[in-house]
Every structure is written in C-alpha cells, then in structure tokens.
Amino acid sequence: MGHPQNSWIVALPVGYLSAGRRVWVRHPRWSLAIKGALAATLAWFVGTLAPAPFSEYPYYAPLGAVLATTSTVVRSVRESVQTVAAVLIGAAIARAVDLLPLPGPLEVGVVVGIALLCVGWRIFGDMGSWAVNSAIFVLILGSGEGMGFIGSYAGLIVVGAAIGIAVNLLLPPLPLTPSEVALTRLRDELAEQIETLAAGLEDRGTLDPDAWEDRRHRLIPTIESARAAVGQMREASRANRKVRRTGYRDWVASQTRRAGALGTAAEVVDEIVRLLVEWERDGREDVALGRQLRPSFATTLRAFAAALRVAETQDAANRPDGGAAAQAAADAVRRLDDSLGELRHQVRETRRTSEQDYFVAGALILDVARGADALRL
Incomplete structure (x- = not known):
C-alpha cells in the first residue's frame, strides 16, 4: 500500500497544473502576453545570430513575432503575409522617391502621400498601414544603406512572423x-x-x-x-x-x-x-x-x-x-x-x-x- 503522504505529493503538482490551465483559459490577455514575450525573445536571438547585414538590425524581428502572436492561427498567417507585402511596397516607394532630387520635407510628404494611397488596397487587408510605416523607416533610417537595409527590414519581419506563427501553433489562442x-x-x-x-x-x-x-x-x-x-x-x-x-x-x-x-x-x-x-x-x-x-x-x-x-x-x-x-x-x-x-x-x-x-x-x-x-x- 502506498503511503498517504506520497499520494498527496503526487496530487499537488496535478492540482497546480489544473489551476494553471483554468487561469490560462479564463484570462486570455495573460496567455497573449506570455506568448508575445516568448516569441519576441526568440525572434531577437535569431536576429542576433543571423549573418550580416541581418544581425545589424535584430530589433525588427520581434515586430513580426508580436504581430503573429496577437491573433488567431489562421489570421496570423494571413496577416503576416499581408504585412510583408505592405512592408515591401512601402520600402519600394521610399527607394523610388529617394532617387528623385527632392528636398527633405517634400520628399517625406511625397513618400507618405503615395504610401497612404496604398493603405486601402484589399490585398493588404487591415495591415495596409505597414506600407506607411515601412516607407518612413526606409526613407529616414535606411537612407544611404541601399537594398541591404530593405532586405534586412523585410527579412527579419518575415523571420519574426514565422517564429510567432510557430508559437501560435504550439499554444494556439482560443478566446x-x-x-x-x-x-x-x-x-x-x-x-x-x-x-x-x-x-x-x-x-x-x-x-x-x-x-x-x-x-x-x-x-x-x-x-x-x-x-x-x-x-x-x-x-x-x-x-x-x-x-x-x-x-x-x-x-x-x-x-x-x-x-x-x-x-x-x-x-x-x-x-x-x-x-x-x-x-x-x-x-x-x-x-x-x-x-x-x-x-x-x-x-x-x-x-x-x-x-x-x-x-x-x-x-x-x-x-x-x-x-x-x-x-x-x-x-x-x-x-x-x-x-x-x-x-x-x-x-x-x-x-x-x-x-x-x-x-x-x-x-x-x-x-x-x-x-x-x-x-x-
């Protein structure tokens, strides 16, 4: 016969697990925060370990990770694709306008104006605003960096989004x-x-x-x-x-x-x-x-x-x-x-x-x- 204390010791972790599961279900914001933090951390480490020039901008990877973990599994895949497309369009707009001999303020206005025209495209869904963000980032932060910055920016968002999707698949949200x-x-x-x-x-x-x-x-x-x-x-x-x-x-x-x-x-x-x-x-x-x-x-x-x-x-x-x-x-x-x-x-x-x-x-x-x-x- 087993000792009663042993049964109590075994039951204790099981009780904690059951209680933790109930908290996880009843408080979806807590699970969302934990998953987002985990995905962002993993994405950051992957970004720092990537070869140059990606490792120079590791902070962009968590952006994609957080994006993918703040929605459902199906939506995270769709929105990740839409975000990458919007990022590439915004980057292309910024690089194209940067080739024109325009003064700084006018250059920013033209880039933002053209990017805003793309926000409403159906292919971007609700992620169209990323076209504007990308255009401004590439124009201001990536000035003089050329295609290396654009590739790193878009590529790290893709990597981060993939990590976020993987975390979502392992710990899928069910609100x-x-x-x-x-x-x-x-x-x-x-x-x-x-x-x-x-x-x-x-x-x-x-x-x-x-x-x-x-x-x-x-x-x-x-x-x-x-x-x-x-x-x-x-x-x-x-x-x-x-x-x-x-x-x-x-x-x-x-x-x-x-x-x-x-x-x-x-x-x-x-x-x-x-x-x-x-x-x-x-x-x-x-x-x-x-x-x-x-x-x-x-x-x-x-x-x-x-x-x-x-x-x-x-x-x-x-x-x-x-x-x-x-x-x-x-x-x-x-x-x-x-x-x-x-x-x-x-x-x-x-x-x-x-x-x-x-x-x-x-x-x-x-x-x-x-x-x-x-x-x-």
Whole structure:
C-alpha cells in the first residue's frame, strides 16, 4: 500500500497544473502576453545570430513575432503575409522617391502621400498601414544603406512572423472567455429590456417612442460586440488542436448554439418593441393589445425573459450540475409555452367580443414563439 503522504505529493503538482490551465483559459490577455514575450525573445536571438547585414538590425524581428502572436492561427498567417507585402511596397516607394532630387520635407510628404494611397488596397487587408510605416523607416533610417537595409527590414519581419506563427501553433489562442462574457452581457441586456417592456405594459401607460427608440439603439453595440467575439472564437477554433479535446469542443459548440439563439432573441425583442411602440400609443383606435390583453402579454414577456436568463445552462451537461441546469432551462421554456398558449386563447376570446381583428397581437405572439423556439437548444 502506498503511503498517504506520497499520494498527496503526487496530487499537488496535478492540482497546480489544473489551476494553471483554468487561469490560462479564463484570462486570455495573460496567455497573449506570455506568448508575445516568448516569441519576441526568440525572434531577437535569431536576429542576433543571423549573418550580416541581418544581425545589424535584430530589433525588427520581434515586430513580426508580436504581430503573429496577437491573433488567431489562421489570421496570423494571413496577416503576416499581408504585412510583408505592405512592408515591401512601402520600402519600394521610399527607394523610388529617394532617387528623385527632392528636398527633405517634400520628399517625406511625397513618400507618405503615395504610401497612404496604398493603405486601402484589399490585398493588404487591415495591415495596409505597414506600407506607411515601412516607407518612413526606409526613407529616414535606411537612407544611404541601399537594398541591404530593405532586405534586412523585410527579412527579419518575415523571420519574426514565422517564429510567432510557430508559437501560435504550439499554444494556439482560443478566446472562449471573451465570447462567453459578450454573450452573457447580451443575454442580460435583452432580458432586462424585455422585463422593462413588461413593466411598461403593466403600468397601462403609453410607451414613449423616443425613449424606446433610444433603448433599441443602445442595444446595437452589445449585439455587434457579441457577434464579433463569437466570430473571433469561431475563427480561432479553425486549425486549433485544442478543439479536439472534449471540453473545448463542447464549449465551442455551446457558444455557437447560444450565439444563434441570442441572435434570434435580439431580432425578436427588436420587432416586439417596434410593434408595441407603433401600435400601443395614444390616439390609436386599432391598438395591438389594449387594456384587456396587456397584462397577459406582460406575463408572457416575463416568462420569455426568465427562459432567456437560464437558456445558456441547457448546454451544461459536462458540468457537475449539468442535468439540473438543463432541466431548469427546459422547465423555463415549457412555462413560456404555457403562457403563450394562454395568451393565444385570450386573444381568440377577445376577438369574439370585439370589432377589432387584433392582427398585431397575433404577430406579437408569433414573435415570442420564434424566440421560444430559439431557446430550445
């Protein structure tokens, strides 16, 4: 039998490794800083060991390394190629203008002007600004050095980028935490807006069009931020060996489903607000709900918000409380379905005793039903 202390000694490093892995995932900026520092250090040493004239400018290699480690694996390759192309174009512009008999200030202006024209070329993507940086570096720092400086500058950036890509392949970024935070923020703001709308209907007052239009616009940056974060997560999952692990694979799949559900929910909320602000205002005889249906629709909206707040837990089967969380989410959607059923029944009954057709009320029910379907993850 093994000694209990030996088991504790073995478990201690394992616990530290597990804790370190959790920190690495939850704090992507820390991992980014470590990878960038490692790649830049390696690139510097490679630059100093390279033959002349490369070894005379070793500080350019870390530039390429940092560039490659600050993005996803796929993007780092693409952006490295685009950066090198922009650097070469900028260097060519500087050398060509340097051959002209122009005074210093005018020479700088011509170089910068021509380089800026190249910034927007599609082949450079977001790396077009490197054409301007390269042109200025070569014109000012490489004056009189000729092609040796240009070759060293571009070549060391290529070498540094290659080192950065290699580090990215060994420690590929998978920004699941930022996308998780963005999706949670979107979920909370959507639920809050639904609950505020329900409270407005319960107060039986009119909905202020300007105030609700402002609410709709304030939600747009949150939606765009979540969409961008999820897009980066999806891109990072390509050519990423981490995704082969069950935990990461499930997390990526979960976030992808949540992003789709929340995207649909955002569309539903926007349409509901638009319809209610348009049809539940003073001066309209053919209102969407009226006093009879407002309380029931407010109840349905609250059920929608409650289901939205727990929807993300339906994917949590890999957690210790996964079964209970999934059941809670399913129960919330079922309560939403029940509320929708009661609302449909009340709309039918109200139509029988009213001259109004309540078509807009039917459209609102369809919108909430679409939101409920999106939450059935």
